[in-house]
Structures are given as C-alpha cells and as structure tokens.
Amino acid sequence: MVQLRPRASRTPASAEAMVDEGQPTSEEEAEHGLLLGQPSSGAAAEPLEEDEEGDDEFDDEAPEELTFASAQAEAREEERRVRETVRRDKTLLKEKRKRREELFIEQKKRKLLPDIILEQLTTASQTGAKKSPGKLKVSLHKKREDCEKEKKVKVEKVQSVSQRSYVAVRLKDQDLRDARQQAAKAFIRDSLYGPGTNRTTVNKFLSLDNKRAPVKKAAAQFLNNAWGVQKKQNAKRFKRRWMVRRMKASKK
Amino acid sequence: MGEFKVHRVRFFNYVPPGIRCVAYNNQSNRLAVSRTDGTVEIYNLSANYFQEKFFPGHESRATEALCWAQGQRLFSAGLNGEILEYDLQALNIKYAMDAFGGPIWSMIASPSGSQLLIGCEDGSVKLFQITPDKIQFERNFDRQKSSAIRKMIVDRQYMSVSKRKCIVWGVAFLSDGTVISVDSAGKVQFWDSATGTLIKSHLIANADVQSIAVADQEDSFVVGTAEGTVFHFQLVSVTSNSTEKQWVRTKPFQHHTHDVRSVAHSPTALISGGTDTHLVIRPLMEKVEVKNYDAALRKITFPHRRLISCSKKKQLLLFQFAHHLELWRLGSTVATGKNGDTLPLSKNADHLLHLKTKGPENIICSSVSPCGSWIAYSTACRFFLYRLNYEHDNISLKRVSKMPAFLHSALQILFSEDSTKLFVASNQGCLHVIQLLEGSFKHLHTFQPQSGTVEAMCLLAVSPDGNWLAASGTSAGVHVYNVKHLKLHCTVPAYNFPVTALAIAPNTNYLVIAHSDQQVFEYSIPDKQYTEWSRNVQKQGLHHLWLQRDTPITHISFHPKRPMHILLHDAYMFCIIDKSLPLPNDKTVLYNPLPPKNESDVFRRRTAHAFKISKIYKPLLFLDLLDERTLVAVERPLDDIIAQLPPPIKKKKFGT
Numbered sequence A: 001m002v003q004l005r006p007r008a009s010r011t012p013a014s015a016e017a018m019v020d021e022g023q024p025t026s027e028e029e030a031e032h033g034l035l036l037g038q039p040s041s042g043a044a045a046e047p048l049e050e051d052e053e054g055d056d057e058f059d060d061e062a063p064e065e066l067t068f069a070s071a072q073a074e075a076r077e078e079e080r081r082v083r084e085t086v087r088r089d090k091t092l093l094k095e096k097r098k099r100r101e102e103l104f105i106e107q108k109k110r111k112l113l114p115d116i117i118l119e120q121l122t123t124a125s126q127t128g129a130k131k132s133p134g135k136l137k138v139s140l141h142k143k144r145e146d147c148e149k150e151k152k153v154k155v156e157k158v159q160s161v162s163q164r165s166y167v168a169v170r171l172k173d174q175d176l177r178d179a180r181q182q183a184a185k186a187f188i189r190d191s192l193y194g195p196g197t198n199r200t201t202v203n204k205f206l207s208l209d210n211k212r213a214p215v216k217k218a219a220a221q222f223l224n225n226a227w228g229v230q231k232k233q234n235a236k237r238f239k240r241r242w243m244v245r246r247m248k249a250s251k252k
Numbered sequence B: 001m002g003e004f005k006v007h008r009v010r011f012f013n014y015v016p017p018g019i020r021c022v023a024y025n026n027q028s029n030r031l032a033v034s035r036t037d038g039t040v041e042i043y044n045l046s047a048n049y050f051q052e053k054f055f056p057g058h059e060s061r062a063t064e065a066l067c068w069a070q071g072q073r074l075f076s077a078g079l080n081g082e083i084l085e086y087d088l089q090a091l092n093i094k095y096a097m098d099a100f101g102g103p104i105w106s107m108i109a110s111p112s113g114s115q116l117l118i119g120c121e122d123g124s125v126k127l128f129q130i131t132p133d134k135i136q137f138e139r140n141f142d143r144q145k146s147s148a149i150r151k152m153i154v155d156r157q158y159m160s161v162s163k164r165k166c167i168v169w170g171v172a173f174l175s176d177g178t179v180i181s182v183d184s185a186g187k188v189q190f191w192d193s194a195t196g197t198l199i200k201s202h203l204i205a206n207a208d209v210q211s212i213a214v215a216d217q218e219d220s221f222v223v224g225t226a227e228g229t230v231f232h233f234q235l236v237s238v239t240s241n242s243t244e245k246q247w248v249r250t251k252p253f254q255h256h257t258h259d260v261r262s263v264a265h266s267p268t269a270l271i272s273g274g275t276d277t278h279l280v281i282r283p284l285m286e287k288v289e290v291k292n293y294d295a296a297l298r299k300i301t302f303p304h305r306r307l308i309s310c311s312k313k314k315q316l317l318l319f320q321f322a323h324h325l326e327l328w329r330l331g332s333t334v335a336t337g338k339n340g341d342t343l344p345l346s347k348n349a350d351h352l353l354h355l356k357t358k359g360p361e362n363i364i365c366s367s368v369s370p371c372g373s374w375i376a377y378s379t380a381c382r383f384f385l386y387r388l389n390y391e392h393d394n395i396s397l398k399r400v401s402k403m404p405a406f407l408h409s410a411l412q413i414l415f416s417e418d419s420t421k422l423f424v425a426s427n428q429g430c431l432h433v434i435q436l437l438e439g440s441f442k443h444l445h446t447f448q449p450q451s452g453t454v455e456a457m458c459l460l461a462v463s464p465d466g467n468w469l470a471a472s473g474t475s476a477g478v479h480v481y482n483v484k485h486l487k488l489h490c491t492v493p494a495y496n497f498p499v500t501a502l503a504i505a506p507n508t509n510y511l512v513i514a515h516s517d518q519q520v521f522e523y524s525i526p527d528k529q530y531t532e533w534s535r536n537v538q539k540q541g542l543h544h545l546w547l548q549r550d551t552p553i554t555h556i557s558f559h560p561k562r563p564m565h566i567l568l569h570d571a572y573m574f575c576i577i578d579k580s581l582p583l584p585n586d587k588t589v590l591y592n593p594l595p596p597k598n599e600s601d602v603f604r605r606r607t608a609h610a611f612k613i614s615k616i617y618k619p620l621l622f623l624d625l626l627d628e629r630t631l632v633a634v635e636r637p638l639d640d641i642i643a644q645l646p647p648p649i650k651k652k653k654f655g656t
Helices: A013-020 A027-043 A069-109 A115-127 A133-145 A171-193 A202-212 A229-251 B533-538 B600-605 B636-644
Strands: B005-009 B019-025 B030-035 B041-042 B050-055 B063-069 B073-078 B082-087 B092-098 B104-109 B113-118 B126-130 B135-141 B159-160 B166-171 B178-185 B187-192 B195-203 B207-213 B219-224 B229-237 B245-254 B263-264 B271-275 B279-283 B298-300 B308-311 B315-322 B322-330 B349-358 B365-366 B373-377 B383-391 B394-399 B409-414 B420-426 B432-437 B442-449 B457-463 B468-471 B478-482 B487-489 B497-505 B508-513 B520-526 B555-558 B564-568 B574-578 B611-614 B619-627 B632-635
Touching: A133 B373, A171 B457, A202 B030, B019 B063, B019 B135, B019 B263, B019 B271, B030 B063, B041 B073, B063 B113, B092 B245, B104 B159, B178 B207, B187 B207, B207 B279, B207 B383, B219 B271, B229 B271, B308 B365, B308 B619, B315 B365, B322 B373, B365 B409, B373 B420, B373 B619, B420 B457, B420 B555, B432 B468, B457 B497, B468 B497, B468 B508, B497 B555, B508 B564, B520 B533, B520 B564, B564 B619
Parallel strands: B005 B632, B063 B104, B166 B207, B207 B263
Antiparallel strands: B019 B030, B030 B041, B041 B050, B063 B073, B073 B082, B082 B092, B104 B113, B113 B126, B126 B135, B159 B166, B166 B178, B178 B187, B187 B195, B207 B219, B219 B229, B229 B245, B263 B271, B271 B279, B279 B298, B308 B315, B315 B322, B322 B349, B365 B373, B373 B383, B383 B394, B409 B420, B420 B432, B432 B442, B457 B468, B468 B478, B478 B487, B497 B508, B508 B520, B555 B564, B564 B574, B574 B611, B619 B632
8 A cells, every 4th residue: 555645635535545556666656646546536526524624724725746856765765664674584584594403403413322322233233134123113103203212213324214114195195096996996886786787685595495495495594683683682671670670579 | 532511602703705816826836815805815726725824904905906926926906006015925015006097907917927017097007117126117008009018918998888888897818819808798709909800709697707817828718707607718629630729618617606706727727716705726627637636626715724712711712803803701501411412501602892903904813811811913013912801790901002112913822821921923933922910011032033034933832831832934844942941942844734733732742733734743842753643643644534624724722631632623523533542544434423332342443543523513613622521613604604795696596
C-alpha cells in the first residue's frame, strides 16, 4: 500500500482505492497515481459524509502542491532505511547460523569416541567381520532412538554397513504401491471367484459323494455348529446360575 | 506294551495355506514351493521328498512368480513390485529389489541363468543382470517388442474375446517358434509366432486352465485346470514311422479337488500344486528307469516339522499358527474302560490363551516349557518370551521385555526339562544358551558354528538330565554339546539324508535320530559311538514296508519307566519300538495288530517283533507321552481342512 501523507482530501477513501497495490519506487509514481486519482475522485464525488467537520473548510481548496526536490529527498530516505534494515537482517541471520554450526560441531565432538578407541575397533572388526551383525543393528537402532549413552560408535566410519537397518521411503509412494497391489489382488480374486465363474460351496462339493451313494446320506456339513453361539453360551450360563439357585433354595 | 489312556485332540484348527507357485531346479533336484501367505518351502526330491528348508511368510508379500537362476539361486517376484532373493544357507531373505514397474506378474530366468526377465503391471518387461551379489537393472522393453523376448516367457495379458473377458493365464514359447497359451475359457491354443496365426486349439475343460509348464526337452508339457485336473501333452509322431509330429493330449490326472495354480515339469515327473494345499508329484512311468516304489504318486499334505509343543506337567498344548499361538489345557476324565472304549470327559478342554503376534511376519517356531510357565516364539525379526502365571483357573501373561540383541530370529526354540534353560538356534548358525530366572533371563553362552560356514541349525534335542544338547544342521552331522561345561562333546557322523527328528533318552542318554529315508539310528552320547542295537538294525536292514512310508517321522519320545521303548510317529501311524524284541526281517508281517489273548504262544512268538505299529489315529500331527499311562494324539482329519478352503468349481454330476 502506498503510504500517503495524511491529507484531508475530498474523498480520502476513494483516492486510496484508486492507487496501485504495488509499491511505487519513487515518489513520482505515487504522485502520478494521486494525480490520476483526482479526476475520478472528482467524478465519484458523491455527496460527502458530513461527519467530518474539518472537511467543510477544505472543500473548495485545491490539494497541496509538493515540490519535486522534497519528494525525491523523502523517497531516497525511505530507500536508505529499507536497505539498512535488510542489511541488518542479513548480518543477524548469518551470525545466528554461524553460532548454530559451532554448537553442532561441539555436540558431535562430544558424541564421538576418542580416536584411539575407533582405531582399535577398526582393527578388531576387520578380523571378525561376520561375527555379530546383530550388534551393528543394535548400535544403529540405538543411534536412531537418540539415547543418552556415552559410548556411541559412528558405524559408517568403522565398517561398511552391509545391512541397512532402516530405509527412508516416501509415504505417497507407499500408498500408491499399496493401491496397485490391492487392485492386482482384486483382479485375481474377481477373475477366479467373481461373478461369471462357476463356483460352488465346499459343502456341496463334499456332499456329492453322499448323494450318489446307494444309501443316500446327509450333506457333509449338515450341522451348522456356528449357529447361535451366543444364544448357547447364554443358555449355559443361565442353567448354571439356576442350578446354584436351586441348590441354595433346597438347602434352606 | 502297556495300556494307555489317549487324549484324542481334534481342536487344532490347522489349515495350510494354498500353493501358489512351484519351481523345479534340475541341477540339485530340488523343488521350491511358494504359498499364498508368502512362505517358501524347499523340498529335496532325492531325499524322499523331504521339506528341508523353509522361509517364513509375510503379510504384504503376494508371490506371483518363483524361479531358480544361475544354478542354486532362488528369486521370487510378487504383487508388491519387489524381487526377492533367498539366501539358502542362512535361511533368510538376502535383499528385496523394487522393480519400479508396479505389481510384477511373471518372472523367468534366461536359459544361461545369467539374466532375469520380469513382466510388470505397467506393460513393460524389464531385464535384470544377475551379478554374484545382487541383481542389476539392465534394460526396459516396451510392450510390443516381442522379438527381443527370450524363449519361454510366462506372461499374463488381457484379451477380449466374445462377451466375457478371456484372461490368458499362461504362455509358453518354444524354440521352434510355437507359442502355447492357456486361458480362462478352458482352451489350450497353439500359435505360430512368425505369422501370428492360430495353429490348433484344444478345449480341455469347462473352467480356467491356469498353469502351464514345458519340459526341458520340449517334447511334453503339462497344464493344470481349475477343476483340479492336470493334463499331460506330448509331441507324438503322426504315424509310427513318419517324422511329422503333433501335440496330443495324452494323460489326465485328477489328484486335486480345487484349482491347480501352478505346475512344473521335471525330467521324470509332473509336479502340481494348488488351492487345495496338496503338493502332488507324479512320476511319469515312461521316464522312470527303475519301476519300484519310487515311481509311485507322492502327495504331500501335512507339514514335515512340528507345529505343536506340549507341557507334560500341566497338560498343556501350544499350537502354532501363522499369526497367533493358542494354548489349550487338556480335558480330564474319571471313567475307566476296556481297550477300545471311548471315555466321556468330565472336564472339557480349555482354551486358555490366544496370543497374537505383532507385525506382519509369520511365526517361525514356538515352544512352551515343560513346567508350563514360559512361552517363547520367534518371527523373522524378533524374539518373544512370555512368563505365565496360574492362579486357580485363571492365567496371566507377562512379556519379558528387553531381549538381547543377538536373539532376533530363531529357527528352533527348546526349553530344558527343568525349565531353567532356554536353547535357541538362530539362523546364523549360532546356538544360544540362556538361563531363565524368575522374571528375567541371563545369557550364558553361545556356541558358534564350527567350520566357518553359516549352517542353519534346524532341530534341537536336550537330555532330560540337562547335561547334553544335540543340534542338527542341514548337511553336517549332528553335534552334541555338553551343557554343563559349555563345549562341543562329539559329532555324529554325517548321513546323506537330512534329519527329521531327534531325541535323547532319559538315564541312558542315547541319542535317537530319524532320517528322511526312514532310517533310525541310536547313538550313545557318553560312549561316543553307535549302540549295539543300532548296529544290529543297520546290519539287518529295516523292513521294506517301513522304508516305503511316505511321511517323515516328526517326533520321538520315550517312556520314563521303560528304557527299552522308543515311541515315534509320522502322519499316518505311530510306532513303539521295543529294543528287547527281535527285529523283523522282510518276510515277517510288519503291521500286526495285537493278537487276541487266547491264541497260542507259538503264534505270538512268530509275529512278535520290535516294531509295534498302530494306525488307529491318523492323520497325526503330534503324539506324545504325557505320563506313564497317558498319551496325547493330535489329529487333523483331511475333511476338516477341506471344509475351510475357498470354493471349488462346480461339478455337475448326474443324479444330484
């Protein structure tokens, strides 16, 4: 927004609205905008609100005239101020970053073991490389969990890690992959067991022999043991409680 | 033999997952079978079709293709878009490589074995180079460039024919340019790849024909249908002395009840597997040289390892499922009866615990301690140990947290007899000994693998006095460790067939080993040599009917008061070997039921031999001695398994 000098123009609101959103680099443009704004503001000079008392006095006056030099000086001042703030911000950020880097380096140094132990580890590991890949995994896991142990081996330096203990994956890729896998499985399922295939239940399949025997027998799964499981359980519980009640009643 | 009360248990609701892919390796005569839950099993066809290795499944894996490449390397590809390579020594997955093409529908290895070709959902065919460590992406083919595709690609396409969409389930490309396709309309069609025309079409089924496999010599192929029928096609000359040949459908086999999702063609046999969970291996009579029992049909239905463990003191059974464990207490009875009576239960069997596993992986192994207060199980990444407390009739469970880092995946778990020690065989070949204390544990020792190779230890046995631990790997002999002094005591000499069951007898400390070719050895641990009885058995040889049994012995146990008895069982029989009786030779009757009491002594003596076999309880998943007078037999009738399978194709029969 253009920073307009507080001027009691005839229609201050409309003048501001007329001016461009982007910041003009020099005062000339702003002036130009204001100048432009005038005739239209004149055109849009509907009956003014009569709340401002001061307006009555300035109604007939022409707007103030600005000299070019003063406007230019003002513009230059603005620019300088803006440049100064930007430079200050940059230097502040640089300093902050530097400080943070130093802090990280210090922390890393603290976490690493002294070089002597690292050397010993390298020689030891080269002789028995295959002995305990499990230990490798453990140290990598612990590193990942960020626990506060003193002995933390920086494994990449000591041994080439043949087993990765973790893989970074994009979640979006994983969802896509899962979706495709599900679609493929659904395709197989539909083509084998979907509509249009000539499938029958296992019960009917197993009962074919029973039906063709000289003495016809019942179907293979004639009894449905899964029917009414809850009802049967409730009945059992009720019976137990009823028996207990009868016992108590008969004792009395 | 004695009288026993037998708990017949039928509430183990075991349903094996259906077979999805089958791949045959000619070099080592091994078969890789992948199931719908992601488990991959390796069967050694020359070791009496024994399942020697397996890789546990995973919920997100939906394997669609399995193939061997470069000799002994096994690859699988699935709908999650990844290619997995399996490490057959360490029994874990070497790596998973994402192919970035969406779900992978098919995969094949080049005849030289150095390249891998996969067909993806987005229509591209990708070529991978197999390097010694990994596989490397080489090229990407677009959908239409079929000239660059190598021979024998199995692919899946959509084709719109008439009203309903016809799905081509399998394609095989022969070296003379013929393309064979099987589709869901029940047709086997022969196409000419040069002109792109249909040569011949066979309508063989009313339902989908779902799989095809061509033999290496390209003179025969086998197709499997959704009705469970497997057809054999052969290239036969038109007349007896003409050179012109044509493809003729020769043999139908109906060994399955549900869809046959996958077939394989070895030089001498047709292998098929499908939704009904049976693996059927049908040797072809014309290809088999020696016509003996080896040429018979083999149907593998029940697992070759134990899924049930038992706590004898508290009469508990722990059932292992893919994603949960169930703990049951056996019922009890107060009635008595004669031989063959069914006694009514006074107290029903109790379902004490339903323990679900966390995470998408399947459970590899589980065990309950003999005292009943510890449960341990392991998945591919984690190990879980729980402490159980019994108050009156209630049970409370408490997890032992903070498992040690080296215990992340176990192939076998075993508790010692007094429940103070836990033995864990990890898949790196190490054997860990852990002492169990009141709420926690202490790591005592780790036995490292012997010769520097990573040998996965598959079976464990501990002696009842707690001094000896026997561990069998896949190829080395059985190692016997001294638990008190924590060192290796001796090694039983290696035998060329894998071990199927191990047990150490109480008091005498004889180690009894059963192999997949049905041989039984007895080794004396204190003396470090085979026992006299075992040498006699080897000298005389076992009865031919014993050696012709189909299923391996999965469990061996002993009677506490009778040291001369060994109790062992397989899926269709259980046997008590009485070492004091003479051994049967080939002329005696092996399966002799108990003769009636009023027969003469002479008759009894003639038929009495060491192997007392009973086939009353079958199919047996587990049988053990609970105490001196009680046995528990866990049966799983085949009908109960079939009742829980997906729906089969409708068969219209006259009169129904």
